[in-house]
Amino acid sequence: MLRFVTPMYIWKTMRYFNLGMEKKLKHSINRVDEFAEDVIQTRKEELSLQCDNNMSKQRSDLLTVFMGLKDEAGQPFSDKFLRDICFNFILSGRDTSSEALSWFFWLLHHNPRVEERILEEICGIVSEREEVKKGEYQSVIFRPKEIKKMDYLHAAVSDALSLYPSVPADQKEARYFMKRGRMEGIWGKDCREFKPERWLRDGRFMNESAYNFTAFNGGPRLCLGKDFAYYQMKFVAASVIYRYHVQVVENHPVVPKLALTMYMKHGLKVNLYRRDESEIQKYLNTN
Numbered sequence: 001m002l003r004f005v006t007p008m009y010i011w012k013t014m015r016y017f018n019l020g021m022e023k024k025l026k027h028s029i030n031r032v033d034e035f036a037e038d039v040i041q042t043r044k045e046e047l048s049l050q051c052d053n054n055m056s057k058q059r060s061d062l063l064t065v066f067m068g069l070k071d072e073a074g075q076p077f078s079d080k081f082l083r084d085i086c087f088n089f090i091l092s093g094r095d096t097s098s099e100a101l102s103w104f105f106w107l108l109h110h111n112p113r114v115e116e117r118i119l120e121e122i123c124g125i126v127s128e129r130e131e132v133k134k135g136e137y138q139s140v141i142f143r144p145k146e147i148k149k150m151d152y153l154h155a156a157v158s159d160a161l162s163l164y165p166s167v168p169a170d171q172k173e174a175r176y177f178m179k180r181g182r183m184e185g186i187w188g189k190d191c192r193e194f195k196p197e198r199w200l201r202d203g204r205f206m207n208e209s210a211y212n213f214t215a216f217n218g219g220p221r222l223c224l225g226k227d228f229a230y231y232q233m234k235f236v237a238a239s240v241i242y243r244y245h246v247q248v249v250e251n252h253p254v255v256p257k258l259a260l261t262m263y264m265k266h267g268l269k270v271n272l273y274r275r276d277e278s279e280i281q282k283y284l285n286t287n
């Protein structure tokens with residue numbers, strides 16, 4: 001009789017009777033739903049106030065965009081649909097990018113050569129600006145066009161994600177046995193090393209097949225926010241590296257913790273050291 005008591009059976013029973021982890025999960029989901037519902041109501045009031053006062057300036061965030069769209073029947077999306085959109089994007093888009101950046105900065109700390117190459121690339125790109133040519137380089141806010149040009153940074157973020165994927169487990173079933181981590185047969189003998197150069201051909205970033213680089217999944221369920229995630233991570237990384245040297249606090253334990261996403265069990269403690277003017281000048285080709 002005992003052979004029928006499988007983990008799936010226990011999980012279903014807990015869900016049915018609202019017990020243990022299932023009870024906690026339900027409570028947590030309700031709290032996130034309430035938060036999202038609150039944001040939606042506040043945004044609706046804000047939009048109707050703008051409409052009443054004929055104000056044209058509107059927010060351009062994702063929720064506002066979805067609020068302005070219509071479903072297949074030409075109706076505005078329901079509050080429940082908007083709530084689920086919010087939930088989906090908070091869940092898939094927040095921790096994934098921030099955890100990837102933690103691993104990225106940790107790898108950078110151990111690979112100063114890579115940090116230097118990124119700084120060199122960033123400075124080379126901003127050197128083309130008129131104000132930087134005139135010596136005003138400190139207040140630079142990177143433009144989308146400039147972020148796009150940062151191939152080496154793109155490669156470094158990709159290599160970090162490939163070594164430490166933010167979404168480490170895939171709930172789908174594999175029909176064949178697959179090894180964990182980066183496989184030597186695909187990535188070469190140095191597969192365990194942090195080496196952005198492996199993504200570059202003649203200095204330009206080359207995409208790897210989604211079936212080799214699985215951090216964003218592949219096929220029809222490919223991450224919808226991939227391009228946005230890259231833009232966001234590169235923008236933050238470039239803005240920090242351009243101004244600061246990030247140094248991990250000595251003896252701070254860095255260990256992965258596997259959950260839905262792969263975060264650092266104790267976070268990443270760092271000290272930021274503002275870059276010297278001479279350090280930046282060295283890489284700016286403004287002559």
Ligand code: HEM
Nearest residue numbers: 092093096097100166167215216217221223224225228229
């Ligand atoms: C480093 C950052 C990110 C990583 C590593 C990542 C990874 C992934 C992975 C592995 C999946 C597939 C999950 C599955 O079906 O098993 C996924 C799905 C998804 N991601 Fe991302 N993601 C990132 C950032 C983002 C961002 C910033 C957004 C939105 C702004 C986003 C939106 C989504 C959505 C909506 C899906 C569901 C797609 C679908 O099922 O059709 N992701 N992501």
